[in-house]
Every structure is written in C-alpha cells, then in structure tokens.
Amino acid sequence: MPRNMTKAEISEAFARWRAANPHPVTELEYGSPFQLLVAVVMSAQATDKGVNLATRKLFPVAPTPEAMATLGEEGIAGYIKTIGLYRNKARNVAMLSRQLLERHAGEVPHDREALEALPGVGRKTANVVLNAIWREPVMAVDTHIFRISNRMGLAPGKDVLAVEKALMRRIPKEYLVDAHHWLILHGRYVCTARSPKCGNCITRDLCQSPDKLA
Structure with missing residues (x-):
C-alpha cells in the first residue's frame, strides 16, 4: 500500500x-438539468461516448420529462439499445420522468434525498447532478x-x-x-x-x- x-x-x-x-466539465452532452440526469442514469457501466451517441438521437425526440414519459419504456429502449443494461435503464428513465411530473412539477429537485428517491438514481448520480448543475462541492x-x-x-x-x-x-x-x-x-x-x-x-x-x- x-x-x-x-x-x-x-x-x-x-x-x-x-x-x-x-x-x-462533464463529457456527457445535455441541454437541461433533466437531460443531464437522464444521461448520468444511462452512464452506469457505459462510456460517456456511448451515452452521447444514444442521447443525440433520444433527446431531440424527448427533451423533457413530459415527452420522455409519453415516449414510454419501449420507446426509450428503441433509442438506447447500444448501451449496456438498456432495458433496465429505459424503465428507470420512464419511471423517473413520471415521478418528476407527479412530485416535482417536472423539475429536477435540488435536494439529495429527493434525487436519490428517483428510480435509477443513487448517491453517485445525485452527486454528479448536484455538482454539475448547482456547483455543489x-x-x-x-x-x-x-x-x-x-x-x-x-x-x-x-x-x-x-x-x-x-x-x-x-x-x-x-x-x-x-x-x-x-x-x-x-x-x-x-x-x-x-x-x-x-x-x-x-x-x-x-x-x-x-x-x-x-
């Protein structure tokens, strides 16, 4: 040692x-706090480059929680098949989009506990969002x-x-x-x-x- x-x-x-x-700055590509959250959830066991290739196609179609929830799990999966664990990630993104609409008026919460309560969001993902969006140390x-x-x-x-x-x-x-x-x-x-x-x-x-x- x-x-x-x-x-x-x-x-x-x-x-x-x-x-x-x-x-x-992060190498993940995003245009809003919601898109960053989705990209980070997708980055588990995947490269940023691979995530960016998928989200370049997904985000123009579903840039907001409303659009993502409407697209749904199967629709999301169709755009991210090149990413590892894509079915599980598609399910989590669809669910977290609905929860953002139901519990947070469609906004990404500036709160660790609320972030970690979202599907697919653990401590690491919450920290990335808190740091990149709100510059928290x-x-x-x-x-x-x-x-x-x-x-x-x-x-x-x-x-x-x-x-x-x-x-x-x-x-x-x-x-x-x-x-x-x-x-x-x-x-x-x-x-x-x-x-x-x-x-x-x-x-x-x-x-x-x-x-x-x-």
Missing part, C-alpha cells in the same frame, strides 16, 4: 490539474476516482463511500467544486487501469504508488 499523500502534495496536485484545465466517486485515490495515496478507502468521505476531508476547499472532474479525467486518460501513462502524468512526482512506471 502506498503512503498517504501529504496535504501539501494534494494541494500541489490540484493546483497543477487546475492550471492544465481551469474549467473542467460534492464528490461523485466512480471506478476511475476509486482506483486513483487508492493507487496514488490521495484518499485510500475500502469502498466508494470511504473514498468519498476521505476526498471531502483531504481536498482543499478551493478545489472541491471541480475536483470530481479533474480526477475523472486523470483516471480516464492518464492514470488508466491498465498501463497507466506515468510518463505523461503532471503529478508523477507527487504520486505515492509503488508501481508507477518510468
């Missing part, structure tokens, strides 16, 4: 990530963030919730709002699961992984 990065090392890592990408821990937090010694933890809590404690407040995006991009394109690109890593000297490559 690597030693934990120090506070100074963590601060320096985020300073470098911010300098390299001052205004990071929350941490959505996906497989990339879980991996690099443990690998780098940034915020080790045995499960995603433990890593989330550790990140919230250890990341300086000035970086928290955008930290989720920087970490995902780092894990997706640099600190990859197999053959991490350590030679191209701007935080290589700060990383505490005993397995980092030359």
Whole structure:
C-alpha cells in the first residue's frame, strides 16, 4: 500500500490539474438539468461516448420529462439499445420522468434525498447532478476516482463511500467544486487501469504508488 499523500502534495496536485484545465466539465452532452440526469442514469457501466451517441438521437425526440414519459419504456429502449443494461435503464428513465411530473412539477429537485428517491438514481448520480448543475462541492466517486485515490495515496478507502468521505476531508476547499472532474479525467486518460501513462502524468512526482512506471 502506498503512503498517504501529504496535504501539501494534494494541494500541489490540484493546483497543477487546475492550471492544465481551469474549467473542467462533464463529457456527457445535455441541454437541461433533466437531460443531464437522464444521461448520468444511462452512464452506469457505459462510456460517456456511448451515452452521447444514444442521447443525440433520444433527446431531440424527448427533451423533457413530459415527452420522455409519453415516449414510454419501449420507446426509450428503441433509442438506447447500444448501451449496456438498456432495458433496465429505459424503465428507470420512464419511471423517473413520471415521478418528476407527479412530485416535482417536472423539475429536477435540488435536494439529495429527493434525487436519490428517483428510480435509477443513487448517491453517485445525485452527486454528479448536484455538482454539475448547482456547483455543489460534492464528490461523485466512480471506478476511475476509486482506483486513483487508492493507487496514488490521495484518499485510500475500502469502498466508494470511504473514498468519498476521505476526498471531502483531504481536498482543499478551493478545489472541491471541480475536483470530481479533474480526477475523472486523470483516471480516464492518464492514470488508466491498465498501463497507466506515468510518463505523461503532471503529478508523477507527487504520486505515492509503488508501481508507477518510468
């Protein structure tokens, strides 16, 4: 196990990530809070690229909860067949669209508990929406963030919730709002699961992984 990065090392890592990408955003394509919510629900066990290919066809047909609920489960499924678990996701999107209309006047709620009560929406999805739409300093821990937090010694933890809590404690407040995006991009394109690109890593000297490559 690597030693934990120090506070100074963590601060320096985020300073470098911010300098390299001052205004990071999600790679999911959307035109409204509702569309982001749907895209994030669909992104479970799927790539953002794959989700975008599907929603480019779906959102013009069903851009709102009303239109999505009218399209229905089977109609939604027809547009997202290229995404893994598409039938279950189509069911959840149809149900959450109806619940938004019935319980929230068709608006995406700005409330974690209300978000997590929607079909297909867990803690990670709620955090993504709260962060991307309302710029809340929350941490959505996906497989990339879980991996690099443990690998780098940034915020080790045995499960995603433990890593989330550790990140919230250890990341300086000035970086928290955008930290989720920087970490995902780092894990997706640099600190990859197999053959991490350590030679191209701007935080290589700060990383505490005993397995980092030359």
